[in-house]
Amino acid sequence: PQDLRHRAESAQERELPSTARDRKRARQSAAAASYSPKRTIFDAKNGTDLPGTKVRDEGQPAVADESVNEAYDGLGDTFALYAQVYDRDSLDGKGLPLLATVHYDKDFDNAYWDGEQMVFGDGDGVYFRSFTDSVDVIGHELTHGFTQYTAGFTYVAQSGALNESVSDCFGSMVKQRVNKQSAADADWLIGQGLFTEKVKGVALRSMKAPGTAYDDPHLGKDPQPADMDGYQDLPHDEQNDNGGVHVNSGIPNRAFYLAATGIGGNSWEGAGRIWYDVMTAGNLPKDVDFKGFAEATIKSAGSIFGAGGKEEQAVQQAWVTVKVLT
Numbered sequence: 658p659q660d661l662r663h664r665a666e667s668a669q670e671r672e673l674p675s676t677a678r679d680r681k682r683a684r685q686s687a688a689a690a691s692y693s694p695k696r697t698i699f700d701a702k703n704g705t706d707l708p709g710t711k712v713r714d715e716g717q718p719a720v721a722d723e724s725v726n727e728a729y730d731g732l733g734d735t736f737a738l739y740a741q742v743y744d745r746d747s748l749d750g751k752g753l754p755l756l757a758t759v760h761y762d763k764d765f766d767n768a769y770w771d772g773e774q775m776v777f778g779d780g781d782g783v784y785f786r787s788f789t790d791s792v793d794v795i796g797h798e799l800t801h802g803f804t805q806y807t808a809g810f811t812y813v814a815q816s817g818a819l820n821e822s823v824s825d826c827f828g829s830m831v832k833q834r835v836n837k838q839s840a841a842d843a844d845w846l847i848g849q850g851l852f853t854e855k856v857k858g859v860a861l862r863s864m865k866a867p868g869t870a871y872d873d874p875h876l877g878k879d880p881q882p883a884d885m886d887g888y889q890d891l892p893h894d895e896q897n898d899n900g901g902v903h904v905n906s907g908i909p910n911r912a913f914y915l916a917a918t919g920i921g922g923n924s925w926e927g928a929g930r931i932w933y934d935v936m937t938a939g940n941l942p943k944d945v946d947f948k949g950f951a952e953a954t955i956k957s958a959g960s961i962f963g964a965g966g967k968e969e970q971a972v973q974q975a976w977v978t979v980k981v982l983t
């Protein structure tokens with residue numbers, strides 16, 4: 658064992674920066690380490706004026722209000738995924754400040770990204786708890802900002818479902834990384850813990866088993882399909898969730914889950930890297946469909962990890978399983 662350790666050390670020494678390319682990479686990771694978030698949390702005090710009253714700025718200590726601290730920490734965890742794993746300085750890659758408002762409106766059962774900031778409701782207290790409780794929901798909302806600054810997927814029909822799905826993928830990876838969970842160990846639930854004990858359900862969505870997250874007399878049944886056989890071709894208007902963007906997202910969500918677990922290890926190092934590359938490559942139309950996105954992920958898997966490798970095969974198989982590709 659002693660001998661092996663010695664050999665490992667000299668292998669490491671040989672990898673010290675020597676070529677110009679290595680030195681550049683060393684500089685880049687030094688830069689990544691120096692990225693730091695600029696967070697500001699506001700309180701709407703159960704009104705609807707945005708952003709509301711400033712209650713905690715970057716670097717200030719925790720306050721008495723738990724929702725404020727949960728939002729502050731969740732913003733930090735999301736910033737850390739983008740900075741430390743993907744070497745990205747905030748959502749726009751240029752250090753965009755992260756703004757969030759808590760206690761928005763009364764009994765507000767949602768959270769959203771308004772194009773400039775995040776907004777969190779307290780939940781009605783009967784069926785929903787505070788939307789700041791789930792770090793994956795915080796990662797989801799912030800990722801709408803990331804998508805806005807990158808691929809810009811139009812929020813309707815298949816490109817809208819991809820917009821939703823990418824938010825779930827990165828939101829889930831924020832949570833998995835905080836919890837130090839591999840793809841195999843993660844629960845792949847979005848919004849676990851948001852329901853009160855009154856609700857028959859475990860979370861808002863399941864990426865692993867879309868359609869099974871809840872089945873409740875008040876909320877109805879989780880409507881997500883697990884493959885293209887259940888795709889819901891709804892009218893493209895707001896009354897129909899812009900063509901079922903939160904419904905059909907189950908299909909690409911499950912493809913991501915299958916790709917991540919097929920590759921193995923931590924989702925953010927395998928499937929996450931591939932999805933990030935597709936989002937930032939700048940070569941997809943804003944109204945891309947599932948098939949166009951799927952083909953881009955397969956191509957990207959090959960160029961990052963090697964053509965024909967296990968990553969490319971896992972991604973290809975994932976899209977076949979959800980019946981986007983044949």
Ligand code: ASN
Nearest residue numbers: 767768769770797798821
């Ligand atoms: N929580 C929802 C979302 O981010 C809010 C919405 O935009 N309908 O998708």
Ligand code: ZN
Nearest residue numbers: 797801821824
């Ligand atoms: Zn969303």
